[in-house]
Amino acid sequence: MRRRRLVRKRFLTGCFIMLLFVAILTGRSMLTSMAEEEPMTVSPYYKSVEIKDGDNLWNIARQYKKGSRMSTEEYIRELKRMNSLRSDTIHKGQFLT
Numbered sequence: 001m002r003r004r005r006l007v008r009k010r011f012l013t014g015c016f017i018m019l020l021f022v023a024i025l026t027g028r029s030m031l032t033s034m035a036e037e038e039p040m041t042v043s044p045y046y047k048s049v050e051i052k053d054g055d056n057l058w059n060i061a062r063q064y065k066k067g068s069r070m071s072t073e074e075y076i077r078e079l080k081r082m083n084s085l086r087s088d089t090i091h092k093g094q095f096l097t
Contacts, residue, residue, distance in 0.1 A: 051094045060096065 049060065061075040068075060079085070083096050090096065 046097050049096050051090050051092055051096065053092045055090065055092075057088050057090060 047064070049064070057076045057079060058072065061072045061079060065072060065075040070078065076088070079096060080088075
């Protein structure tokens with residue numbers, strides 16, 4: 001009888017350790033998958049654009065602001081700041097960053 005209890009106790013202890021091990025592995029894989037699901041941060045990239053006939057800041061902003069959280073107006077302000085523009089006037093052959 002006593003031997004049966006000892007065997008049962010060891011069996012239950014082994015099961016508990018195995019369950020604990022599985023729980024740890026599962027928790028680690030869940031944390032890893034959660035970390036992989038974090039939204040990617042978008043960092044700005046810069047491109048040099050040659051102004052063509054008929055281009056204006058509004059068209060350029062609408063074309064290149066995709067993926068940005070800025071509104072068209074905010075994008076234009078940033079274009080003007082980056083390119084040291086004092087007005088909305090741009091000219092064919094000019095390059096903007």
